[in-house]
Amino acid sequence: MESALxxxxxxxxxxxxxxxxxxxxxxxxxxxxxxxxxxGARMNICLGSTLILLALIQMLLFSGSTxxxxxxxxxxxxxxxxxxxxxxxxxxxxxxRSSAQ
Numbered sequence: 001m002e003s004a005l006x007x008x009x010x011x012x013x014x015x016x017x018x019x020x021x022x023x024x025x026x027x028x029x030x031x032x033x034x035x036x037x038x039x040g041a042r043m044n045i046c047l048g049s050t051l052i053l054l055a056l057i058q059m060l061l062f063s064g065s066t067x068x069x070x071x072x073x074x075x076x077x078x079x080x081x082x083x084x085x086x087x088x089x090x091x092x093x094x095x096x097r098s099s100a101q
Contacts, residue, residue: 002061005060005061006057006061009053009056009057009060009061010057012049012053013050013053013054013057016046016047016049016050016053017046017050019042019046020043020046020047020050023039023040023042023043023046024039024040024043026039027039027040027043034093034096034097035097037089037092037093037096038090038093038094038097040089041086041087041089041090041092041093042086042090043086044082044083044085044086044089045082045083045086045087045090046086047079047082047086048078048079048080048081048082048083048084048085048086049079049083050079051075051076051078051079051082052075052076052079052080052083053079054072054075054079055072055073055075055076055079056072058071058072058075059072059076
């Protein structure tokens with residue numbers, strides 16, 4: 001059971017990290033400001049998901065030492081901040097995109 005959870009969380013971390021790099025690349029390469037904002041927001045969402053998954057790995061799969069709990073809590077707070085900021089920015093740029101068309 002624990003091994004399956006470890007593999008699932010590991011695969012999700014890799015997937016969200018790859019998507020974060022992909023959206024970062026697309027954000028930096030596009031000339032359109034609205035698309036740049038959308039890709040940046042998606043990158044923030046993926047980065048937040050990565051940090052939240054890393055916090056879950058730290059808190060669920062390893063022994064509960066004080067340092068691990070602190071690092072997991074910091075990752076969780078940073079991940080939630082990135083996730084919500086990315087969601088807010090995504091809705092903002094989606095409105096701009098639909099009004100520009």
